[in-house]
Amino acid sequence: MILDGKIPSGPLHEKWDKRLAEMKLVNPANKRKHRIIVIGTGLAGASAAASLGELGYTVDVFCFQDSPRRAHSISAQGGINAAKNYPNDGDSIERLFYDTIKGGDFRSREANVYRLAQLSANIIDQCVAQGVPFARDYAGYLTTRSFGGAQVSRTFYARGQTGQQLLLGAYGALSRQIRAGTVTLHPRTEMLDLVIVDGHAKGITVRDLVSGRIDSYAADAVCLASGGYANVFFLTTNSVMSGVTATYRAYKKGAFFANPCFTQIHPTCIPVTGEHQAKLTLMSESLRNDGRVWVPKIKGDKRPANDIPESERDYYLERKYPAFGNLAARDVTSRATKEVCDEGRGVGPGGRGVYLDLGGAIGRLGENTIRERYGNLFEMYERITAEDAYQQPMRIYPAPHYAMGGLWVDYNLESNVRGLFVLGEANFSDHGANRLGASALMQGLADGYFIIPYTIANYLADTKPGVVAPDAPEFKKSCEEVEAFTKRLLAIKGKKTAHEFHRELGKLMWNNVGMSRSEASLKEALKRIPEIRAEFWKNVTVPGSGRELNQELEKAGRVADFLEFAELLTHDALQRDESCGAHFRVEHQTAEGEALRDDKHFSYVSAWEHKGVDKEPELHKEPLVFEHAHLAVRSYK
């Protein structure tokens, strides 16, 4: 099937206005009769639920944490992009659009990216109005910083906690609606199934994580904002509860999964120390603004960093990419880092690390300025490594961080299942094969505040509210299926924990489907994943019962989904026989080792349809049409 992204016709800069003008509206008096389910309370989910509640819809919002304020968006450190051009350095909507589409290596949908750039400025204004304490200069104006993949300074920030502050802004707006009674909050509740009635998403089945009760909720539309699936790699920068469960179970019910192989490896994380580790910690990319990345020129140089003279250091990013230097795009930086470590020039335990050195900046700007900009990051680094980064350079190494792929959506953020909308990291649309820094926050909030309120009305205007009641047979069936899944997990009583299976899967994925991928490594993974999955269903052990708070049961369910999803991801990586952005197939590289795109054969979105576990998914394509951006070889040189 050729998928239609339902992109409005006309010039790029008029598309969103055109769509706004042609979409239907819901009468204010009728809005409260429409019930909308929102899953997830990160930037996308919280901003969507708050905005829809404000409009007068009846909203149910679900999160599996104890409070909506905990969602993983909170961990974003560096900032949020917006084409404000406050610094007068030549920024514009066009330039943000182009940087983003180039950063995504021309594998994102042009019209979506342009709209994102158009809405970026509104987000900053909205957040300021909410009281988000963005950094200000001495005259009281908003200040910006530079970020990877851009030559202008367009990133707004709140110290090193931008994600936290933006999320708390959205959480405030959401809390206000909860108080007003338009939104009902369901914390500690996990979505385990999507309910489809007559081809339309009409509800979900959830497990109350405290009582263990399995229940269904009916609605007139469902918004999935459940985040990304990077935890398929086990050791990642994602929160430990983050999973693919909500989107994967929607996929199993018929929603197409797009570009699952586009996963981002973040270049600046604290290196791995041992087997016991539950997660990795990211050091904001904004550090690359003032920091210089280097390794010793000589292989196996064991001298402390400060004893290595300037002439014996290889500032490999500056050497390879003189125009962007330490600010080259994330995937480019990650691979260059892997390369120098593969050459045996890595530093720290195990040799999987490089220096991120702010010594020069401290000398130039003074320790106080650096402390002001990055103080909390230095503290975080010291807590984890027991090293003082003011005295010696930090050690960093790439780690899985973000999922550009996600459920397929059209221009209105609606999936191929009618009435199922997908927002934020959970969808696929805006970042192509690689996301630029400070763009995730921008996308989550654009989707939630400024897109879904309009596009969902267009859908709801054609639906009769409340036609499907929670006692419909589809809901009963869904509850029974979820119940059966839970019972099956509890009945195995094997010898290995869900954690062990997750770690085993993660290692396989990192080694075979990680920073670089080959036909052989992918085929091996496709052989191994079903074996691990089969063993899981024979040998996992889940203590306790389903009728109580049972964290092992939760974890086992998420790992079970990863064990199926990993195969889909790998399958997609094998099918996409080109290199683009973060998807690096070793067979396709330039003489200098850069990703070699194949626009002739792969300029499309891969949207996969579930055909059953242990069966090959079916590929549907959405051709990528570039009416405006000129397809170019991405270069940061």
Add this chain to the structure above:
Amino acid sequence: MNLTLYVWRQKSSKDPGRLVQYEAKDISSDMSFLEMLDVVNEGLIVKGEEPIAFDSDCREGICGMCGQVVNGVPHGPRKKTTLCQLHMRHFKDNDTLYIEPFRAKAFPVIKDLIVDRGAFDKIIQSGGYISVHTGGVPDGNTLLIPKHDADIAMDAAECIGCGACVAACPNGSAMLFTAAKVSHLAMLPQGKIEAARRVCAMTEEMLAQGFGNCSNHYECEAVCPKGIKVKFIAKLNREFIKAQMTGS
């Protein structure tokens, strides 16, 4: 290193609960405290026992989901450090650790080390925001905010809502938490308009949720993983009195 743990086990809010002894063996000093508990739990699961239930999510000190009392101190012995960021290198071989949930009237135990902090959400819902609708707001730079004020607002806004302040307070007070939000918004021009109404509503809700009052022990500041200062409680009181006197 090897450690002896006494961990609070409680099946549900109705169960009386008790301390149970566990041995944590071969713990690496590079592990975080929660990774140490992960290791203990893995051992329990394989033995067919129920693992210790505890909350955690981001494991990098920002989501505020984790929190336990270690040897009487919420988030353990390190200043300005959440439990997930506390590393085992700060403990010694053969140490004995008593691990309990955050205890307060307003934080009922759900299971083992997990407590219900929904009361914090209720306080925010009562007014911890600026009542702005999505859309129709002015350009961000039309509102000038002196850097000094923006910095103080940010100092207060850093609160992660973990609840350690409540657990440390002999009165089980949520004054530091409430003060942080009240101060963050009252420092900013866009938050001043509703400041009087906000401080009254949030204070009232705080009391209604069963939190105690502040009697200047300053335990909250001592344990706050984000270093939120008690000066914000003074600011809360000032805002409250101001609101009372102007009759708002």
